[in-house]
Amino acid sequence: MTLILSNDDVEKLLTMPDCIEALEEAYLELAEGRGITRQRSDCVTPTTYSENAVYGLKSMDGVVPKLGVSAIRINSDIITNPLVGNTHRRVKVPAAPNDRYVGLVLLFSTHNGEPLAIFPDGVLQRIRVGATNGLGIKYMARANAETIGIMGSGWQAETQLVAACTVRDIKAIRCFSPNRENREAFSARMSELLGIKVTPVEQPEDAIAGADIVMCGTNSIDPIFFKKWIEPGVHLSSIKKPEIEPDAIRAADKVAVHTHDTAPMLIVAKGAKFQENKKEAGWNAANALDFKAFPTLPDLIAGRVTGRDSDEQVTCFLNNLGLGYQFAAAGSVIYRRAREQGVGHELPTDWFTETVHP
């Protein structure tokens, strides 16, 4: 049987420690060349949805033979790009029936090719982003790090904190985000979830000053962390290329990136209003950095480089681009747990296989 799982299922099945463990094992395979990942591709075209929106078909693949799985993650998006405050934000519109987004993971077996499971990508998407930055902290932050300053109070910020608290014994967290209501609600919710006091603050500096770990967990496409805010021994963590200004990255003693796949393969149809928006934002500055010169998280995990050589060093982890590979690794845990717990809709595997030679 092929399992159809929901985001609720994924949320129940995949714990952060499990996800971090699976990713750590998978990244070692990747570093050794035994696991492989295919660069994300973005196909962008006009859409009848609206004149200023685009349609995007995004896909990324990965295979982890050691875990017996491969995965493809697919997003079929209607995307707008409005100006919010001073910052351009790429906004996906829930345009599918019942006001829903479209993101899917298909998980296959490398033992016999069979489709094991199909599930939405949303919950896993943020858990794996969190787990990845968590591994950045595990390998780069001071062992005795116990305070976090986080910028952002949205969807990604939550798993960023959960992951950080999984790999370090965190005692206090301060949160800045521009909207008071958001940061206060987020801080209250996270205090309860983590059992650690999360304090909302009014200025980014209030979150950052004295923090052992600074986490950027926003959807900004302009810089939100600047060189002037760097303190000795701090670990900087970002989930998106433009969040940390290039000069701050250059000032760090140790920098690591998630992957050397520095940009998606972008294929834009004539008439799609996409690239022009992108050029207005902070991406160009970020892209001036040579991301391939930095070691990757798999390099750190394989022990090829050290994440930090002293408590005084400034370290920086840039989660520069997602990998289909992450969905395979975490997917293997989700599938195993779903089978153990009898979760999901079971459909005949024959519906997704064929007798005809493809």
Place this chain on the structure above:
Amino acid sequence: MTLILSNDDVEKLLTMPDCIEALEEAYLELAEGRGITRQRSDCVTPTTYSENAVYGLKSMDGVVPKLGVSAIRINSDIITNPLVGNTHRRVKVPAAPNDRYVGLVLLFSTHNGEPLAIFPDGVLQRIRVGATNGLGIKYMARANAETIGIMGSGWQAETQLVAACTVRDIKAIRCFSPNRENREAFSARMSELLGIKVTPVEQPEDAIAGADIVMCGTNSIDPIFFKKWIEPGVHLSSIKKPEIEPDAIRAADKVAVHTHDTAPMLIVAKGAKFQENKKEAGWNAANALDFKAFPTLPDLIAGRVTGRDSDEQVTCFLNNLGLGYQFAAAGSVIYRRAREQGVGHELPTDWFTETVHP
């Protein structure tokens, strides 16, 4: 509702004339840059299936805004590469439960992103290969072509003939393939299907001599058509790079290829026994040709180049690589017909969409 369709459904829903028409329209969009396609990728790793097999995750995407659809085609294969006669053949093994192959097409709407349908790729795969070579014949073969010599009697050969007979008024067909039983059974079956006499012959020369159109429709990875066999005015058609020897291609007056995506993006894991087999075959010779120097089928359809300038010219169409784009174009027809005819399992679209931002 999201439709789950079977190969039987696809076979009933998609006629060759419909498929050729949809592809022709879609290729014009592609030529004009309004439709886009993402290069096929092949991820290859070891598999526990057997020591000499590999696991392959293949994917390709395409978006045809004019037809309102995008598609991703995925293959999750166990692949062996045995020596059959003098020829290496890549053999996919039906290793999934109930001895089945795994190939899927996911079709999405560019209007709102929603997943429209999921169906196996096998039947469509060969119909679109046939339709593509059929368009090669439509734009390159003599208008009065009426005889075909075909090499191959397998799965692909059938739709090659159906497509050729859709675009030209064919009167007689001769078929060579090395196994007598296969070519006789194929010829009998195709005679009935097409209402045109298909004659099995014992030597390739017997099929080729005097034919207006020579079709190679095999899974050989060594050349099977040679320069010495070329006659004035013939149209040569191939479904796979190595079938026609490079000297024969060079000898043609007009050559067109399916696409300038000349090779898949190949990502091979350490320990996968894949590339070494490939090197033994005829691919290297074929790849010595500069495929990007030839016009593409979309160029022909958009009228940028002529397929043939006189009845004496020798023309050659090389279906060098498949495109995810074809699955989107043909998928739009399959989906429309399925809706019209009430075919397929309907599953709640909510199973394949999400409220969570991906």
